Amino acid sequence: MSKKSVDAAIPTIPLTARFQRWFGRNLIRAYMVIAFTYLFIPVAYTFAFSFNDSGKSNLIWKGFTFRNWQNPCGAPEVCSALGNSIKIGFLATFFATILGTMIAFAIGRHKFKGRSTSNLLIFLPMATPEIVLGASLLSLFLVFKINPGFWPTVIAHVMFCISFVVVTVKARIASLDPRLEQAAMDLYANEFQTFRRVTLPLVAPGIAGAALLAFSLSFDDFIITNFNSGTVSTFPKFVYTAAARGIPAQANVIGSGMFFLALAIVIAGQLVNRRKAR
Amino acid sequence: MGKIRTPYLLLLPGFGFLFTFFILPILNLAQTSTQTPVGGGDTGQYEQTFRFQNYIDAFIENKEQFARSFIYAIIATVLALIISYPLAYAIAFKSGKYKNFLLVLVVAPFFTSFLLRTVAWKQILGEEGFVVPTLRSLGIISQSTTLTSTSFAVVMGMTYNFLPFMTLPLYASIDRIDPRTLEASGDLYANAFTTFRKVTLPLSMPGVVAGTLLTFIPAAGDYVNASILGSPNTKMIGNVIESRYFKIVDYPTAAALSFTLMAAILILVTIYIRKAGTEELV
Numbered sequence: 001m002s003k004k005s006v007d008a009a010i011p012t013i014p015l016t017a018r019f020q021r022w023f024g025r026n027l028i029r030a031y032m033v034i035a036f037t038y039l040f041i042p043v044a045y046t047f048a049f050s051f052n053d054s055g056k057s058n059l060i061w062k063g064f065t066f067r068n069w070q071n072p073c074g075a076p077e078v079c080s081a082l083g084n085s086i087k088i089g090f091l092a093t094f095f096a097t098i099l100g101t102m103i104a105f106a107i108g109r110h111k112f113k114g115r116s117t118s119n120l121l122i123f124l125p126m127a128t129p130e131i132v133l134g135a136s137l138l139s140l141f142l143v144f145k146i147n148p149g150f151w152p153t154v155i156a157h158v159m160f161c162i163s164f165v166v167v168t169v170k171a172r173i174a175s176l177d178p179r180l181e182q183a184a185m186d187l188y189a190n191e192f193q194t195f196r197r198v199t200l201p202l203v204a205p206g207i208a209g210a211a212l213l214a215f216s217l218s219f220d221d222f223i224i225t226n227f228n229s230g231t232v233s234t235f236p237k238f239v240y241t242a243a244a245r246g247i248p249a250q251a252n253v254i255g256s257g258m259f260f261l262a263l264a265i266v267i268a269g270q271l272v273n274r275r276k277a278r
Numbered sequence: 279m280g281k282i283r284t285p286y287l288l289l290l291p292g293f294g295f296l297f298t299f300f301i302l303p304i305l306n307l308a309q310t311s312t313q314t315p316v317g318g319g320d321t322g323q324y325e326q327t328f329r330f331q332n333y334i335d336a337f338i339e340n341k342e343q344f345a346r347s348f349i350y351a352i353i354a355t356v357l358a359l360i361i362s363y364p365l366a367y368a369i370a371f372k373s374g375k376y377k378n379f380l381l382v383l384v385v386a387p388f389f390t391s392f393l394l395r396t397v398a399w400k401q402i403l404g405e406e407g408f409v410v411p412t413l414r415s416l417g418i419i420s421q422s423t424t425l426t427s428t429s430f431a432v433v434m435g436m437t438y439n440f441l442p443f444m445t446l447p448l449y450a451s452i453d454r455i456d457p458r459t460l461e462a463s464g465d466l467y468a469n470a471f472t473t474f475r476k477v478t479l480p481l482s483m484p485g486v487v488a489g490t491l492l493t494f495i496p497a498a499g500d501y502v503n504a505s506i507l508g509s510p511n512t513k514m515i516g517n518v519i520e521s522r523y524f525k526i527v528d529y530p531t532a533a534a535l536s537f538t539l540m541a542a543i544l545i546l547v548t549i550y551i552r553k554a555g556t557e558e559l560v
Contacts, residue, residue: 028368035365036383039441042398043387049401059406099292110285118289125300127491129499129543131516132536135523136303139310139533159299162292220392222502223516227523239393243506247397255394262389266382 043259050252058249068249072257075248081238082254085219088150088234092157092218097211099158100165101203107166108173125163133160134227141228148230156228157221161214168213172206205273216262311533322527329530336534340518347514348542350429350504351497354436358444358493359486361437366448366485367478371457384445392439396506399435400426403507427509435503443492451485452478487554491547498543515539 049058053065073079107118125133137156141148180202184194222236229237239251312332313324337344369380387395403409403425413419425431455478463473479486501516515535522532 025372028364028372031364032368032380035361038361038438039384039387041402042395042438043390045398045402046390046394049398059401059404099295102288103292106285106288110288112282112285118293121293121296121301125296127495127544127547128304129495129516129539131499131501131519132304132307132540133300135519135532135536136307137299138523139529140299140303140306142529143306155299158295162296166292216389220388222393223500226520236391236393239391239397240502240506243393243397243400247394251394255390259386259390263382263386266385270378270382 043256046252047256047259050249050256052249052252054249058252059246068253072250072253075250077233077238078235078248078250078254081233082235084150084232085235088154088157088225089215089218091154092161093211093214095154095158096161096165096214096218097207100162100210100214101169101207103162104166104169104173108170122163122166125160126167130160130221130223131227134224137224138227148228150229150232153225153229153232153234156224157218160221160224161217164213164217165210168210169203169206172203172209176202208269212265219258307533307536310529311537313530322529324530332530332534333538336531337538339531340515340535343513343515343518344538344542346429346512347498347516347539348546350433350436350512350514351494351500353433354440354497355444355490355494357433357437358441359448359490362441362444362448362489363486366445366452369449370453370455381449384449385442388442393502393506396435396439396503399431399438400506403431403434426507427512429508429512431507432504432512432514435507436497436500439500439503440493440497443496444489447488447492448482448485451482451488455481483554487551490550495543495547499539 049061050068051064051066052058052061053063053067054060068074103118103122106112107115107122134156137152137159138148141152146152176199181194181198184198185191189197220236222240225234225237226240233241235251235254239247242248242251309326310324312326312328312330314327314329314332316323316325365384369377369384373380401407405424405426410419410425414421414423419425459477459481460473463477468476499516501514501520504512504514504517519532519535519539522528522535
């Protein structure tokens with residue numbers, strides 16, 4: 001096609017239609033810019049104020065400094081709270097991922113009596129408000145004279161993370177092509193070999209995703225933690241308590257650090273997926 | 279023989295855990311909700327007397343906070359839907375090769391702590407922030423109007439914090455729509471609005487239902503936004519349950535309130551699913 005005919009084709013589209021199309025496309029773009037600005041305002045604010053040369057209360061801009069980033073543990077209790085959050089997060093993720101993955105395989109791979117009841121039992125914790133989950137578990141601990149603290153918090157987190165693990169892993173299992181396993185069996189792999197060499201590697205990204213989700217849910221949880229942790233501080237608890245008198249800039253450093261770390265993990269995961277897809 | 283047992287063996291540890299730490303606590307909570315204080319006992323000592331009046335007392339005493347919880351949660355859910363739908367639609371249909379990148383951007387803000395973001399809103403909208411003085415100097419709000427400690431701030435905080443729970447399911451179901459169905463609708467002389475109403479929206483209903491539930495349920499039980507961004511006049515039922523537990527050690531009332539909240543949510547959700555599932559969207 002010559003250039004001339006292309007040029008000649010454009011004026012045949014009525015001007016109003018062209019304007020409408022231009023308007024439509026840019027309206028969507030403008031909307032996305034506004035929506036993402038809204039989403040990122042508090043993140044940008046948190047990041048900006050991590051460089052604030054503030055004293056104890058990080059409310060008003062007092063000047064730029066790198067000091068908070070050089071010494072993120074500078075404020076009292078920030079790092080011990082963060083350490084607890086990480087420990088609880090890892091333990092809860094470990095147990096929830098194992099228990100949840102087993103349930104997901106049972107529901108996703110087997111037909112058995114009570115399957116719909118099982119699905120209901122998985123759905124219920126997700127449909128129960130966090131405050132009810134937290135309050136009821138605390139009542140149980142009190143009945144058995146167990147003091148709230150580190151391990152009760154881990155138990156509480158495993159409890160609410162299991163359902164999310166099941167749902168995530170189950171979705172991955174459902175998307176598997178059953179012919180791959182049949183092929184393995186045809187090639188004389190026994191059931192265990194098929195599971196270890198074919199099924200598990202294929203489900204692994206789903207399990208990894210579920211574990212990441214469980215960790216972020218556990219790490220960010222406040223309501224259930226607040227009920228069951230007693231005197232043990234976690235990062236969200238620290239922020240909540242500090243909110244009344246102003247949060248130290250070090251908390252902003254940790255929040256921003258978490259943001260960039262998680263972003264890096266997600267982007268790395270996407271790059272790995274893309275390379276695999278090739 | 280072994281085959282029949284496999285699923286039950288896989289379920290056993292997880293369900294054992296859920297039974298002990300989810301079902302049992304809920305049953306115990308039901309038990310607590312009808313207790314009364316031990317005569318002459320210390321604070322925090324209760325005995326079972328099957329006093330169902332606890333429920334009525336608790337409800338009447340806190341009906342304002344109940345109403346507020348549900349009104350706030352419904353407004354926040356609707357706002358989140360209005361904000362998320364065009365966003366999810368644009369990511370699914372209009373973003374081309376940037377689709378995955380934009381999805382990461384939707385989730386990214388939620389990697390900073392939920393509480394830090396809420397506190398950030400408090401400071402942005404607060405007296406020392408830049409929003410209030412700007413609006414005042416432009417004459418949009420009066421000198422005495424504040425943005426924090428209002429129901430506006432609480433609802434805004436809830437909308438913001440639960441937004442990805444709305445956007446992601448919406449995106450998942452809109453992304454599954456075959457764009458050819460939209461073309462077909464256009465070919466049959468439907469205009470853009472009719473196509474949206476008759477094709478896109480009905481096909482994306484599973485996402486709308488999932489998103490609204492995932493937003494509404496945590497919003498109705500939330501008390502963090504209300505206590506950081508609100509005032510005593512914006513207390514929600516979550517705030518009441520929390521203070522009954524920790525400040526007043528009134529376990530029966532807290533338990534009765536928790537149960538009423540759960541029942542109310544379950545009833546609303548059931549009605550909603552029925553309506554959304556069966557009724558034709560005209």
